[in-house]
Amino acid sequence: MDLFELRARIEQSERAILVGVEWTGPEGDTYSVQDSMAELSALAATAGVEVVCQVVQRRNRPHASTLIGAGKVEELRVLNEELNADIFLFDDDLTPGQMRNLDKILDRKVLDRTDVILDIFAQRARTKEAKLQVELAQLEYAIPRLRRAWTHLSRVGAGSGISGGVGTRGPGRTQLEMDQRLIQRRMKQLRKDLGDMRRQRRVQRSGRAKEFAASLVGYTNAGKSSVLNALTGERHVATEDKLFKTLDPTTRRLEIDDGRSVLVTDTVGFIQRLPHRLVAAFRATLEEVLEADLLLHVVDVAHANPVAQIAAVNEVLAELDGSEIPTLLVLNKVDLLDDAEMLSDIQAEHPDAIAVSAVTGEGIDTLRDELSARAGAGEQEYEFRLPHERGRLLSYLYEHGQVDDVDYGEEEVTVRAHLHPKHIAPLRDYVA
Numbered sequence: 045m046d047l048f049e050l051r052a053r054i055e056q057s058e059r060a061i062l063v064g065v066e067w068t069g070p071e072g073d074t075y076s077v078q079d080s081m082a083e084l085s086a087l088a089a090t091a092g093v094e095v096v097c098q099v100v101q102r103r104n105r106p107h108a109s110t111l112i113g114a115g116k117v118e119e120l121r122v123l124n125e126e127l128n129a130d131i132f133l134f135d136d137d138l139t140p141g142q143m144r145n146l147d148k149i150l151d152r153k154v155l156d157r158t159d160v161i162l163d164i165f166a167q168r169a170r171t172k173e174a175k176l177q178v179e180l181a182q183l184e185y186a187i188p189r190l191r192r193a194w195t196h197l198s199r200v201g202a203g204s205g206i207s208g209g210v211g212t213r214g215p216g217r218t219q220l221e222m223d224q225r226l227i228q229r230r231m232k233q234l235r236k237d238l239g240d241m242r243r244q245r246r247v248q249r250s251g252r253a254k255e256f257a258a259s260l261v262g263y264t265n266a267g268k269s270s271v272l273n274a275l276t277g278e279r280h281v282a283t284e285d286k287l288f289k290t291l292d293p294t295t296r297r298l299e300i301d302d303g304r305s306v307l308v309t310d311t312v313g314f315i316q317r318l319p320h321r322l323v324a325a326f327r328a329t330l331e332e333v334l335e336a337d338l339l340l341h342v343v344d345v346a347h348a349n350p351v352a353q354i355a356a357v358n359e360v361l362a363e364l365d366g367s368e369i370p371t372l373l374v375l376n377k378v379d380l381l382d383d384a385e386m387l388s389d390i391q392a393e394h395p396d397a398i399a400v401s402a403v404t405g406e407g408i409d410t411l412r413d414e415l416s417a418r419a420g421a422g423e424q425e426y427e428f429r430l431p432h433e434r435g436r437l438l439s440y441l442y443e444h445g446q447v448d449d450v451d452y453g454e455e456e457v458t459v460r461a462h463l464h465p466k467h468i469a470p471l472r473d474y475v476a
């Protein structure tokens with residue numbers, strides 16, 4: 045059996061019934077069930093699935109074997125006799141056991157939120173590294189569910205009247221163990237390959253000059269790629285009103301006033317309850333992104349609940365140890381606001397936040413100025429007298445600071461420059 049048949053895959057143009065739970069217990073979500081279902085709908089659409097119906101049940105705790113109550117499951121089964129959907133898509137993550145039970149009763153493909161997110165990532169991954177990362181996450185997610193695949197096999201056996209019983213069970217179990225070994229081996233290989241790629245990039249990076257670097261982070265579809273395009277004035281990065289349009293990081297050098305430049309990196313977006321395994325798989329990429337001097341946290345202020353999205357992004361950042369990096373909130377899509385109440389609420393909480401529209405360009409100059417100020421923060425003005433034979437130090441200055449004036453004298457070169465004191469060591473003897 046092909047390893048990859050073990051995971052239910054979404055086929056384009058399948059039809060789905062969405063199932064959500066409104067939790068009434070003490071640990072109520074910050075995300076309302078309506079917001080979460082709307083998001084699940086968008087995830088389904090992005091994966092190419094048509095949503096035929098949404099069902100929500102109020103519960104105060106999950107049913108151990110089916111998440112939702114037995115009566116509700118039966119209701120779904122009857123409903124689908126009419127609708128004949130291919131998939132039941134649950135907004136909450138299901139345990140392997142729950143999935144197995146639901147699968148049996150509903151007799152359709154049962155998927156959860158993580159399945160869809162992984163599926164979108166699998167469809168979207170372009171670079172070799174992204175593909176390997178997604179595969180690793182999928183296998184890690186599949187392992188505890190292997191038994192489910194095996195149940196399928198034995199059920200087919202029993203139902204088709206071919207063998208069933210003893211004969212089906214024996215090979216099934218052996219097959220299961222074999223699959224597990226194969227998967228473990230493949231995962232080991234994937235981790236090794238990803239580790240190699242990561243080391244190689246680290247070597248390349250260490251040879252590069254340390255320029256001021258800012259990374260765009262934020263909820264998926266907040267407009268990170270659009271902000272990068274607006275800042276650079278070019279459409280480098282594709283944007284779309286879909287979730288997880290961007291997976292691979294893109295870095296652009298942005299020339300800001302008088303010769304100073306900063307590197308700006310656009311990367312994958314976050315989402316509430318982003319699967320931990322996906323975060324783990326993308327850790328290498330994201331860690332690199334988080335080596336930035338500044339995070340530009342892009343927020344879609346026209347969204348129904350930007351505050352919950354900010355919280356979700358901060359949660360993922362904390363998981364990646366990125367909470368300590370200086371962060372500037374970029375409140376995007378202000379052109380879509382009819383009333384500015386939400387905007388002023390957020391601004392009251394985050395006085396440094398900059399309101400922009402990547403579409404109309406409003407506020408983008410302010411953002412560029414702020415980037416420039418942050419990049420230059422802490423720099424001091426120096427005058428250096430460099431001997432002619434130390435020409436290399438001048439290139440060092442160009443790389444690490446901002447050169448304001450160069451005067452080639454007979455004996456030496458006089459340079460006035462702005463430089464952060466942390467870069468002063470090689471030049472200390474030449475300060476005028």
Ligand SMILES: Nc1nc2c(ncn2[C@@H]2O[C@H](COP(=O)(O)OP(=O)(O)OP(=O)(O)O)[C@@H](O)[C@H]2O)c(=O)[nH]1
Binds near residue numbers: 314377401
């Ligand atoms: N009206 C309006 N739409 C915007 C603005 N910024 C982005 N959009 C739209 O919002 C959608 C998402 O924009 P992207 O730039 O792709 O968002 P992203 O954060 O990079 O999204 P992912 O890469 O999918 O995580 C696109 O349809 C954009 O055209 C804005 O300021 N105003």
Ligand SMILES: [Mg+2]
Binds near residue numbers: 282283
């Ligand atoms: Mg993007």
